[in-house]
Amino acid sequence: MSLGPIQSCTFNKMLSSTALKVEWHGSTRIKCLDQNPCCNRWYFTFDGSECRDPQPIEGLVYVDDGNATLNIHRHMSVVGLCTGLNQGLVDVGFAIGNCDGGYVRGYTRTGWNSASRIIIQEIPVN
Template identity: 55%
Template sequence: MGSLARVLLFTWLILPLLGAESGKKRTARQRDEEFMERHNDICIRGSPGVPGREGNPGTNGIPGTPGIPGRDGTKGEKGECMQERLEEPWRINYKQCAWKALNYGIDLGKIAECTFTKMRTDSALRVLFIGSLRLKCKSACCQRWYFTFNGAECNGPLPIEAIVYLDQGSPEFNSTINIHRTSSVEGLCEGINAGLVDISIWVGLCSNGYAQGDASTGWNSVSRMIIEEMPK
């Protein structure tokens, strides 16, 4: 067989194989294109879904290691020493008793009384009686006006009193001096417990044996007693 005959025979055998291979390639490409077209039609973006619920809190992590200790700061200035007093604020507490015209002519005994509510034990009572006082006699005499607290005179620290002393009358006119003057009896008393306190003004004798005179309290005028609780 000649050379030309061999070439023709080889060509006739190989061409069908090349065509088949080319056909296989086209068929695979076509399948890929058809697959992409189908999926492009199917993969359309849908609407967003409902948000999910929050998850349960996680457990605490492992404690960290201690940090490096800090350095001491600079020393501050010395402050002022102040003592804090955890007490209730002071409230004003007072009372007034008044009489239009006592016209009380007794020489010995209680003249008037006023009841007061004391709020605290660690406080003092300021008392004031103001009214007309008179004493008369033909010879030297002395009378004493004083306060009592629940029936006893003040001993914190001393009694609260005032006196009127008259030396003599007027012998040339055979009469006695009869002067009524507005006067006051005032002071502070400590050591009285909290609660109701009966505060009274009395008239009595002076000390040192002076004679009793003719006393009068609250003549023809207003008399008043003022009581005030005060901090110590």
């Protein structure tokens, strides 16, 4: 069961007044290990912390299989904007974590048998 960082890269943010638009596209899988529902989330971090302005950038998969036999790999896109980041080098990370609400975590795979992409763009905000 993998939790934590999957990939990271450093981005040189040119202006403090801009936002970073981040995207991840790829294959995800979560498999429950018992008969309880399970949930995992994939999310971005900026210098080790989740975005707070305007909100976290995340996607989640919840499975309520009932007999723990589902093994479906799904395409997922996680896209969002993060503002309030300083000018300069920003460590952008992509990670797996637990869902809120006390759900059991599942056994996850990310990018299985397919290409995955992280795209980072600096964009103006009004």
